[in-house]
Amino acid sequence: MVFSSILFMFIYLPIVLAVYYIVPARWRNLWLFIVNLVFYGWGEPVYILLMIFSICLNYVSGLLIGRYLPARRKKAKGVLILNTVLNLALLFFFKYFDLVAETLSMIPGVDIPALGLTLPIGISFYTFQTMSYPIDVYRGDGHVQKNFIKFGTFVALFPQLIAGPIVRYKDIAQQLDERHESADQFAAGVERFVVGLGKKVLIANNVGMLWDVYANAAPGQLTFVGAWMAAMAFSLQIYFDFSGYSDMAIGLGRMLGFTFLENFNYPYISRSVTEFWRRWHISLGTWFRDYVYFPLGGNRKGLPRQLLNLLIVWALTGIWHGASWTFLFWGLYYAFFLFLEKMFLLKWLQKHAVVGHIYTLLVAVSGWVIFQQTSVSQTAVFFRAMYGFGQGGFCCGQDLYYLAGFGTMLLIACVSCLPLGRDLFNRLPQKVRTVAAPVLLLAVLVISTAYLVDSTYNPFLYFRF
Amino acid sequence: MNKTEIKIVIAVFALFILALAVLLPVMPDVEFSQQENRLLQQLPSFSLEALADGDFTADFESYTTDQFPFRDAWTALKARCELLLGKKENNGVYYCKGGALIPNFDVPAKETVDKNIDYLNALVDGTDIPVYFGLIPGAGEVQASLLPKNAPMGSQQTVIDWAYDRSRAFNIDVQSALGAHKDEYIFYRTDHHWTSLGAYYGYEALCQAMGLPAPSLASYDRQTVSESFYGTTYSSSGFSWVKPDTMETFVPDDGSVKVLDMSKDPPAEGPLYDASFLDVKDKYSMFLGGNCPLRSIETGHEGPSILIVRDSYSDSLAPFLLENFSRIDLVDLRYYRDSLASYARDNGFDMILVLYSVNNFSTDRNLFLLEPSLLETEEEK
Numbered sequence: 001m002v003f004s005s006i007l008f009m010f011i012y013l014p015i016v017l018a019v020y021y022i023v024p025a026r027w028r029n030l031w032l033f034i035v036n037l038v039f040y041g042w043g044e045p046v047y048i049l050l051m052i053f054s055i056c057l058n059y060v061s062g063l064l065i066g067r068y069l070p071a072r073r074k075k076a077k078g079v080l081i082l083n084t085v086l087n088l089a090l091l092f093f094f095k096y097f098d099l100v101a102e103t104l105s106m107i108p109g110v111d112i113p114a115l116g117l118t119l120p121i122g123i124s125f126y127t128f129q130t131m132s133y134p135i136d137v138y139r140g141d142g143h144v145q146k147n148f149i150k151f152g153t154f155v156a157l158f159p160q161l162i163a164g165p166i167v168r169y170k171d172i173a174q175q176l177d178e179r180h181e182s183a184d185q186f187a188a189g190v191e192r193f194v195v196g197l198g199k200k201v202l203i204a205n206n207v208g209m210l211w212d213v214y215a216n217a218a219p220g221q222l223t224f225v226g227a228w229m230a231a232m233a234f235s236l237q238i239y240f241d242f243s244g245y246s247d248m249a250i251g252l253g254r255m256l257g258f259t260f261l262e263n264f265n266y267p268y269i270s271r272s273v274t275e276f277w278r279r280w281h282i283s284l285g286t287w288f289r290d291y292v293y294f295p296l297g298g299n300r301k302g303l304p305r306q307l308l309n310l311l312i313v314w315a316l317t318g319i320w321h322g323a324s325w326t327f328l329f330w331g332l333y334y335a336f337f338l339f340l341e342k343m344f345l346l347k348w349l350q351k352h353a354v355v356g357h358i359y360t361l362l363v364a365v366s367g368w369v370i371f372q373q374t375s376v377s378q379t380a381v382f383f384r385a386m387y388g389f390g391q392g393g394f395c396c397g398q399d400l401y402y403l404a405g406f407g408t409m410l411l412i413a414c415v416s417c418l419p420l421g422r423d424l425f426n427r428l429p430q431k432v433r434t435v436a437a438p439v440l441l442l443a444v445l446v447i448s449t450a451y452l453v454d455s456t457y458n459p460f461l462y463f464r465f
Numbered sequence: 466m467n468k469t470e471i472k473i474v475i476a477v478f479a480l481f482i483l484a485l486a487v488l489l490p491v492m493p494d495v496e497f498s499q500q501e502n503r504l505l506q507q508l509p510s511f512s513l514e515a516l517a518d519g520d521f522t523a524d525f526e527s528y529t530t531d532q533f534p535f536r537d538a539w540t541a542l543k544a545r546c547e548l549l550l551g552k553k554e555n556n557g558v559y560y561c562k563g564g565a566l567i568p569n570f571d572v573p574a575k576e577t578v579d580k581n582i583d584y585l586n587a588l589v590d591g592t593d594i595p596v597y598f599g600l601i602p603g604a605g606e607v608q609a610s611l612l613p614k615n616a617p618m619g620s621q622q623t624v625i626d627w628a629y630d631r632s633r634a635f636n637i638d639v640q641s642a643l644g645a646h647k648d649e650y651i652f653y654r655t656d657h658h659w660t661s662l663g664a665y666y667g668y669e670a671l672c673q674a675m676g677l678p679a680p681s682l683a684s685y686d687r688q689t690v691s692e693s694f695y696g697t698t699y700s701s702s703g704f705s706w707v708k709p710d711t712m713e714t715f716v717p718d719d720g721s722v723k724v725l726d727m728s729k730d731p732p733a734e735g736p737l738y739d740a741s742f743l744d745v746k747d748k749y750s751m752f753l754g755g756n757c758p759l760r761s762i763e764t765g766h767e768g769p770s771i772l773i774v775r776d777s778y779s780d781s782l783a784p785f786l787l788e789n790f791s792r793i794d795l796v797d798l799r800y801y802r803d804s805l806a807s808y809a810r811d812n813g814f815d816m817i818l819v820l821y822s823v824n825n826f827s828t829d830r831n832l833f834l835l836e837p838s839l840l841e842t843e844e845e846k
Contacts, residue, residue: 006529406551437474441478
């Protein structure tokens with residue numbers, strides 16, 4: 001199930017909320033546990049078993065580690081390693097097996113058939129999330145969760161189950177035991193959810209169509225203007241799609257009394273790639289920092305080791321985004337710029353803000369082309385057109401047609417990348433806001449509903465991740 | 466946020482969601498959408514089996530969108546928003562000058578066209594009966610001047626050129642005939658078909674190619690049969706505020722014509738114009754009664770007999786042909802599965818006409834049935 005669907009908004013959500021607030025507080029975790037499984041299993045009911053297995057595995061590991069600590073540290077470590085290996089094995093099997101099989105089958109004499117399994121939704125997100133729990137317990141950052149229902153609720157919590165933010169156990173442990181729902185929180189949650197809905201349904205889906213127009217253009221047809229429009233459209237689509245989804249998750253969480261950490265912070269206003277990644281998909285960056293980069297030694301073991309660590313983290317970050325070598329390449333592309341910035345560039349960029357903005361946008365937008373194109377050759381077609389070596393010329397009639405059709409939306413989207421709208425709204429007198437907030441809310445709800453009802457065009461990008 | 470804002474925000478959200486959530490099951494389920502011209506998903510029955518293979522959840526989700534309260538109004542709202550943003554198309558249909566809704570066209574791979582023409586040529590080579598061939602361009606080609614500025618539109622002329630260059634049949638220049646009258650009402654504004662007027666110009670081109678006399682336009686007794694026709698492009702586009710089309714007949718049904726549905730046993734007699742379709746969405750099917758695997762018309766006139774390999778454009782053309790032919794058979798390769806060549810031979814047809822719209826010809830996968838050798842062997846089985 002996805003949030004931006006009629007089924008979720010008009011059937012699932014009202015039922016979940018109504019029962020949640022009718023039953024006594026002590027039953028609320030159990031209710032969430034049940035509806036989480038319904039949410040998860042909706043698309044592929046069989047995978048509920050996988051989810052339950054995953055919950056049991058990490059639940060038991062956590063218990064064992066808790067029991068062995070602090071006296072038998074070696075045994076606890078053994079359990080932790082075994083648990084991590086099993087979690088990653090599941091992720092590998094469902095997500096990467098076919099990629100590896102296909103790649104190895106290119107070697108003469110090797111023939112491993114692909115399995116063609118459907119990717120269980122959100123597996124990349126919840127695997128990372130569950131893995132963090134035994135690690136936190138082992139490190140003493142989180143306490144053991146003895147209540148199976150509470151633990152299950154954490155793992156499969158529907159707001160962030162399929163597209164994050166990746167919630168670390170330690171950030172939410174206390175809220176599982178005790179959280180305070182309030183009208184204040186609920187209203188804030190509603191506003192956040194509707195903002196996210198609008199970002200996803202009204203902006204992301206719309207500009208996404210522009211990218212689709214150009215994505216497979218032949219070299220002779222792709223102009224400079226067309227390529228940039230398309231690359232821009234996808235950069236906007238992925239931001240509004242993903243951050244919209246995070247907004248919805250955070251909003252839903254608040255409606256249920258949870259507080260999740262922020263996942264996006266206006267990434268396109270960054271002045272360096274380093275800053276960009278502190279503002280983009282924050283929970284993933286934090287996860288890799290805490291559970292991979294720091295344990296590897298981070299920057300404390302000399303420059304060559306730091307470079308190696310960067311490469312490892314960014315190779316993993318890249319391939320985490322999808323089972324294709326282009327994602328690995330995309331990750332290493334970022335490792336390159338981050339390393340440059342760590343060496344000298346960052347200091348210089350801090351003194352040249354305008355250059356910093358332009359450079360960061362160029363790196364990010366070009367990066368999304370690598371990210372989204374399924375073949376290196378098509379990426380090359382785009383880069384040639386974008387950087388002035390294309391065969392398609394500067395601009396053509398078709399570009400003007402699409403510019404006329406999508407220009408307004410692109411402009412709205414670009415402005416929405418800035419904190420401008422939020423700041424202006426907050427500056428309004430409270431009296432005006434009291435009227436404006438509900439009016440805007442209703443407008444976004446109504447128009448989003450129209451788009452949802454109309455459109456089968458509702459692909460959710462992060463299903464592949 | 467102050468207390469008032471909190472209250473209003475929660476109330477607005479809850480009322481909006483709950484109102485629709487309650488209406489969805491309460492409002493009676495609709496079986497068929499006139500607007501979309503398709504059956505809507507009904508509440509699926511639950512079974513463990515359907516749940517396990519995912520059918521139940523998928524059908525249930527379609528049910529919620531198909532039966533959503535005021536579904537058509539929501540689609541119209543979306544189409545309005547798109548226009549407001551400056552987009553001149555919705556769901557593959559252009560919003561054109563004068564409120565015409567013209568579908569986009571994708572040029573198929575040349576191989577697809579070549580292959581279909583090879584089947585046609587096999588028919589030409591495999592029979593002694595003269596074979597005529599016509600491709601009917603759509604409004605996107607003939608009335609391209611109505612399209613939004615710079616709108617991408619595949620060239621149907623290209624497909625016609627590819628096809629006619631390769632064809633060994635007698636090609637009919639429908640394109641020029643329609644092009645000469647491109648400012649007239651020759652295509653429906655809300656449907657992909659030609660109007661009866663468009664069909665008349667096609668008929669003129671046909672007569673010219675076959676050496677037959679065609680009566681002048683003024684000699685027909687034009688009757689308006691409907692002023693509320695909303696066609697296919699209306700349905701798919703969601704531009705639901707445009708004016709409906711007018712449908713006309715040129716040739717009266719004087720009762721001397723016998724239209725037989727040969728797929729029934731015994732063949733069932735039907736009218737030349739089935740007025741019952743004028744009361745439903747699919748009004749175009751008024752001509753001859755719509756799709757049928759094989760239809761045979763005994764015109765009551767003197768003249769040669771003709772076998773037409775048809776798509777739906779031929780249905781509104783057929784009335785014009787009555788005067789020139791004694792017998793007109795229309796075969797639809799999508800449904801007809803017997804041997805075409807032997808049917809033509811056994812019934813002693815004087816000519817064969819293969820007539821398709823460019824769009825249907827570009828996507829058709831059944832033209833292999835034209836190939837006589839293949840059909841002979843299939844027949845022997």
